[in-house]
Amino acid sequence: xxxxxxxxxxxxxxxxxxxxxxxxxxxxxxxxxxxxxxxxxxxxxxxxxxxxxxxxxxxxxxxxxxxxxxxxxxxxxxxxxxxxxxxxxxxxxxxxxxxxxxxxxxxxxxxxxxxxxxxxxxxxxxxxxxxxxxxxxxxxxxxxxxxxxxxxxxxxxxxxxxxxxxxxxxxxxxxxxxxxxxxxxxxxxxxxxxxxxxxxxxxxxxxxxxxxxxxxxxxxxxxxxxxxxxxxxxxxxxxxxxxxxxxxxxxxxxxxxxxxxxxxxxxxxxxxxxxxxxxxxxxxxxxxxxxxxxxxxxxxxxxxxxxxxxxxxxxxxxxxxxxxxxxxxxxxxxxxxxxxxxxxxxxxxxxxxxxxxxxxxxxxxxxxxxx
Amino acid sequence: xxxxxxxxxxxxxxxxxxxxxxxxxxxxxxxxxxxxxxxxxxxxxxxxxxxxxxxxxxxxxxxxxxxxxxxxxxxxxxxxxxxxxxxxxxxxxxxxxxxxxxxxxxxxxxxxxxxxxxxxxxxxxxxxxxxxxxxxxxxxxxxxxxxxxxxxxxxxxxxxxxxxxxxxxxxxxxxxxxxxxxxxxxxxxxxxxxxxxxxx
Numbered sequence: 001x002x003x004x005x006x007x008x009x010x011x012x013x014x015x016x017x018x019x020x021x022x023x024x025x026x027x028x029x030x031x032x033x034x035x036x037x038x039x040x041x042x043x044x045x046x047x048x049x050x051x052x053x054x055x056x057x058x059x060x061x062x063x064x065x066x067x068x069x070x071x072x073x074x075x076x077x078x079x080x081x082x083x084x085x086x087x088x089x090x091x092x093x094x095x096x097x098x099x100x101x102x103x104x105x106x107x108x109x110x111x112x113x114x115x116x117x118x119x120x121x122x123x124x125x126x127x128x129x130x131x132x133x134x135x136x137x138x139x140x141x142x143x144x145x146x147x148x149x150x151x152x153x154x155x156x157x158x159x160x161x162x163x164x165x166x167x168x169x170x171x172x173x174x175x176x177x178x179x180x181x182x183x184x185x186x187x188x189x190x191x192x193x194x195x196x197x198x199x200x201x202x203x204x205x206x207x208x209x210x211x212x213x214x215x216x217x218x219x220x221x222x223x224x225x226x227x228x229x230x231x232x233x234x235x236x237x238x239x240x241x242x243x244x245x246x247x248x249x250x251x252x253x254x255x256x257x258x259x260x261x262x263x264x265x266x267x268x269x270x271x272x273x274x275x276x277x278x279x280x281x282x283x284x285x286x287x288x289x290x291x292x293x294x295x296x297x298x299x300x301x302x303x304x305x306x307x308x309x310x311x312x313x314x315x316x317x318x319x320x321x322x323x324x325x326x327x328x329x330x331x332x333x334x335x336x337x338x339x340x341x342x343x344x345x346x347x348x349x350x351x352x353x354x355x356x357x358x359x360x361x362x363x364x365x366x367x368x369x370x371x
Numbered sequence: 372x373x374x375x376x377x378x379x380x381x382x383x384x385x386x387x388x389x390x391x392x393x394x395x396x397x398x399x400x401x402x403x404x405x406x407x408x409x410x411x412x413x414x415x416x417x418x419x420x421x422x423x424x425x426x427x428x429x430x431x432x433x434x435x436x437x438x439x440x441x442x443x444x445x446x447x448x449x450x451x452x453x454x455x456x457x458x459x460x461x462x463x464x465x466x467x468x469x470x471x472x473x474x475x476x477x478x479x480x481x482x483x484x485x486x487x488x489x490x491x492x493x494x495x496x497x498x499x500x501x502x503x504x505x506x507x508x509x510x511x512x513x514x515x516x517x518x519x520x521x522x523x524x525x526x527x528x529x530x531x532x533x534x535x536x537x538x539x540x541x542x543x544x545x546x547x548x549x550x551x552x553x554x555x556x557x558x559x560x561x562x563x564x565x566x567x568x569x570x571x
Contacts, residue, residue, distance in 0.1 A: 060563055074401060
């Protein structure tokens, strides 16, 4: 095979099988081909001489020394390789990392900025506190509401407890406080005009009935009595005692009496005087089991005072007391008849036993006479 | 162990960001590549620059590297192309003979005179020093096509097929160039043929 002039290097006379001779020289022939070529070279002095000359050239260059590249190049290249390392692994790292590694990487900006971390902590604490406060308020409100609805009405006579002459009802202790807490929480201070006590006293049906709002002057008076430091008797009673509930009812009944008259009669001088005092009582009261803390506004007061077609025996009772104080016994008797007709039980337990009315109720019927 | 892995495995590892893999590749190939470049261009300073450029191109091209490609073929293609470009730029400058004076002064020596030597060189070391210079000179006298083929086959031990891939010509063309390179070197170094016989 001739390679003359094929690659610009044909200045040397072409020996036979020159490329094969090169392949034989560098051992790149297949074994059988190498054997065949070797046999041919052995029988051809020209080719044998040529192969010998090539081997000597190789032997000369085998003595050529290698030189070492400078180490600074190696260091520079390694630094560059580290700086410009391909990105796939870096990008894939977060995806391959665990949840904890992701969480840590997510928090890394916070750890690098202390101020930001402090602000985040503050927000976290405020958030948790807010949630706890709201949750606690909801629980208290729901407990109060449920208690107020589920508890049966007291069986004892409010008037008896009001006068302190009757034993308190042992069946209605703490729930009353809870109910009162609900009333207090309405934000309308219904107890200032006796509504709270009335609701606690009446049955569930009667709780829907309420006397009309009292004059503002009375409310102010009630508030002033509270500010004067007058406390209810039950404030000193042990938690859960029957005295507490009885006193509450007694207080309610006190509110049934106009304050001016109560003070004039000397009944309210040292006793509780008004819903504001109930608020105070609620604030100072020992913690009940179901409602340890005052509940935030949640339960609106019942619209009992606006119920049409219902006769409020308490209102009649109040009017009868007014009439009795004015010695209008005929009116007292007329109101007594109405109370008895509408609520015989109330009449028997409360109205008939009211000492203020006894003088009129016991007197023979005659035409009303005003002073 | 990473150090025992093939070039292609190491390159894939570096593709994934493993700088240690690249360090092994660099350690494994920096010396042969440097000597290939040095013998191709004949200048150590240029060889250093081209060695750095070669591996910088490996770094830059790492993301595009495909495992099917033989790493050494890719690496020496880069180095060879850089050498060819450098050689072509040098052709625009006045060719400087190895035995021409390095300066215009009368007492200026030749490039052969600056080959490092020891103070107490034996006769053999002196002969070896001269031989080294003559070998460099003989290589410099080869054509680029013959030189690159000879360097890759003789010093890098690359098969003719791989050389053909790097150079981009048929394998038989590579063998032909090799044959002519050997013949020319024989003529250039004829006076040292007896020395070759005496080499251990």
